[in-house]
């Protein structure tokens with residue numbers, strides 16, 4: 001789909017301004033942040049950084065997701081290269097990859113999907129450098145190895161070493177947005193078992209996570225012997241039964257990718273239903289509150305990263321829908337979200353180092369609660385690249401349109 005034809009002059013100019021701002025800020029930050037990677041901005045608007053090597057795990061009862069955003073910085077450097085044509089960005093991205101690559105062997109987290117779909121996969125796509133494909137395939141092997149088989153199906157365990165039962169029995173909604181690594185690997189390695197693992201997870205998540213209200217749990221704990229749901233709960237949302245908006249955006253994103261990878265319309269329709277629930281709850285703004293059930297609404301904080309993820313997913317949905325009318329509808333929704341982000345959330349001031357202000361990483365943990373977050377910036381840029389540089393940052397092979405199955 002040629003999204004550019006759908007843009008007004010104002011939208012085009014706003015979106016191009018955002019891409020140019022990305023280039024300016026990224027070059028400045030790359031020169032000053034050293035070997036660590038940005039993840040959330042502090043109260044003054046400066047990036048807080050972490051080494052790429054920090055893995056996920058438990059410290060007693062406390063859980064840390066580790067550094068799951070390092071690949072996104074590489075992705076932004078690649079997007080800057082696309083935008084500016086400057087070779088320096090590729091050189092920096094190569095240097096950064098050396099720090100990120102060891103995480104391909106990280107057996108502690110589902111987030112290696114995020115890490116390598118944001119870095120090695122587009123790096124290989126843009127340059128043909130085989131090293132990056134090999135790295136991404138190693139990571140995909142690790143992700144596939146997280147598949148836990150139960151009598152009710154297989155799911156990918158999200159958190160922690162598989163030897164730790166707390167993580168082994170748990171799955172999170174964000175795993176859905178890590179599946180594209182498996183789908184990419186299925187095509188690259190010509191090994192359908194990657195796709196089967198991803199689809200199995202998507203099926204089990206459909207049964208276990210999606211509530212009658214059309215919203216998703218953040219996490220589900222399974223009984224490992226039966227595969228039955230032990231409980232649905234939250235880690236980063238307001239409450240176990242609440243509507244954590246970023247989780248919903250991850251689900252929309254993941255089911256869209258699953259539709260593309262499997263060629264099955266049922267997943268695209270599910271992504272559409274989840275997106276409808278998400279859109280229905282909006283209060284006139286295109287950027288949701290961090291959790292739609294926070295009693296502080298209308299004074300609750302918003303989450304621009306949820307909007308960015310949803311926009312990127314909706315643009316992809318638009319390309320997959322077999323009927324042009326449906327496709328145009330989702331493209332329109334995605335573009336409208338980007339318009340709102342550019343108009344009201346873009347961090348034009350130099351002191352604020354992120355691209356999108358007013359994201360919420362984790363309210364319950366008091367971390368990055370009204371700041372820029374690296375993944376928000378990345379998915380914002382991914383969405384813009386779908387419009388201006390199609391087939392670059394994200395480009396899942398689509399089996400839809402090559403014989404849609406019911």
Ligand code: GLY
Pocket residue numbers: 065174236246361
């Ligand atoms: N851990 C995924 C998220 O914060 O959305």
